[in-house]
Amino acid sequence: MASSPPTATRPLLELEQLKMHFPITRGLLHRVVGHVKAVDGVDLTVHSGETLALVGESGCGKTTLGRCVVRIYQPTGGAIRYRDEDGSFADLTVLQGASLRPYRRAVRMIFQDPYASLNPRKTVLQIVGESLRRHDNIGGVELEQRVAELLRRVGLRPEYIRRYPHAFSGGERQRIGVARALALHPRLVIADEAVSALDVSVQAQILNLLQELQAEFDLTYLFVAHDLSVVDYISDRVAVMYVGKLVEVGSRARVFAMPKHPYTEALLSAVPKPDPRLRSAGARVRLSGDVADPANPPTGCYFHPRCRYAQDRCAVEAPPLRELGDGHRVACHFAEELELAGVAGA
């Protein structure tokens, strides 16, 4: 298979027991009455040069996790260890202000909505050039040249440098977002549903672009997505999240072909297969109900109310995320016993 997991590479980012709990306040004095545990104790390693996809239904905490890594949010617990180019590790959760600036260059984000994420009152030069101006302290002709070069690289015409976002289509706007993320030569790019708002044909163009850029600039992607066919196409490893916790992590090939968590099986089974002849083939797994409320999750395994294999033990005992070998980790009491259906050919 073309993309085997790069096990030999070193970790670029290590999340350890990462927590992001949002307080729920009530009343005039904003008394804290509870917490939404959007991310609740995530251990995850991102290797240098790989594409790690983070998947799950909406409300599972994927986006929050991504935003913690770029420090849009200040995590409420745990550590985000980032390996510098010299090999030393820094904990991004404790850094503040000026000491965080080097990481603001190295860890960038591409947002989902190409309409909402670009300031309509700024030109492309201002949007893409802002980080260059702030971090590299350049301006004038030099800045214009750098921005023009970036535009060319993402497939936009440099002549458009003084246009405003409204003059571009959705796919072109997403290219501007990619150029902005790449301006400072980052090492890690968080792509939060970067292609899900795009039409299929444009989506293919952006996916191809992301892959070219990864090879060219040796980028590492944390790809937050809910579309599993896109994940299947782009990722090396997959992490499945459910109500703030990881339920399964492993290489794409293993997770898609031999899922070990019932939630992963259900997600894979729900993807419509683009062939009418497969319509009645294979057993279908359908999840009932909705994602559990992260402010008030069920006891035991959070997934047990929706799980068709649930047993008594699942309601009382929370399964830890444990290693099954080959870097395949899963949080299910019965991972070894269950015979779960994956995707043929994955």
Next chain:
Amino acid sequence: MPGGGGRDLLLEIKGLKTHFFTDEGVVKAVDGADFPIARGKTVCVVGESGCGKSVTARSILQIVDRPGRIVEGRILLHRESEEVVDLAAMAPTGKAIRAIRGKEIAMIFQEPMSSLSPVHTIGNQIVEMIRLHLPMTTEQARDRAAELLERVGIPQAGRRLDSYVFQLSGGMRQRAMIAMALSCRPNLLIADEPTTALDVTTEATILDLIKELQRDLNMTVMFITHDLGVVAEIADDVVVMYLGKVAETAAVDPIFHDPKHPYTRALHQSIPKFGDTQRGALEAIRGMVPHPFARPDGCTFHPRCESFMPGECDRVAPPAVVMESGTTVRCLLYGGSDGSGAVRDDAGGHAGTAGGEAGARAPGKGASGPRAADQGAAG
């Protein structure tokens, strides 16, 4: 596509043109669309955004937003009584179409909040809908509403009647909207991307529900989507639209295993195949949907087409060709290039901004110089 006449046919769209008269110029959102909808089948309408899928659907119900209106064509609704009415000829605010909306033809949308009121309970909204069309008392209508909610899989349906929309999750809202659409037992349900905003898991249950309802109630479904996976899952027949015209219509199997139109093939190549072991670069369709003021001459797909034949495709608008397999395709590869009966459309007459807009919109990647010039010339 099966059928041709009489009782097999529910709806026929013939030469439909719905244009939007904006200050900047005329946007030809639907520009001569033709396709039939067979009774009791599920027809999927696919294409990229801006191809006129939604406007076609809205034209059927005469709910096209201003400044758009139907300028030409017919939308023939065949009733069981063999009576045929032309929906396109009805006044958008008239009694005739209002009696059909919600009763004979119902519609569900991508965003449930756009068709449900945030300040009325679910129950009240469904009861109002039922009482508008059927002679029932409030109590009878309320019982029916509870039955409907139960039918679409909303737990504790009786209690949910008194819920407001904001109290329901996305999937539940979608179900409530479907319940409301079904309340008067429509013959045709138009579903405009009803699952696009949903998670795959929820999408799967909603698709199951629509399939089941379609079978049980013998309802005809017109399903608009851009997701070919969804099409493969539910369609009987498929209509592929591009720039306001129908590129290809066929049964679902040939659309996937023997697509004729280059646009249909290009759509297939641009989606990541789930479980595919080959992972080369995706073949994106080059360029993008042209600006509405700068529609190309001849076949509107020619600037992006792999099989572009210079001197023909950019000159002659392809006529509909019916293949032996039953596929109808509009492409000069399959005949009609002699220009017989074909009309040159979109010739001139656009606002002066068109050329400039085409330049601004020209994609960085696909459109090389001469193509961009082509587009400019069309304006």
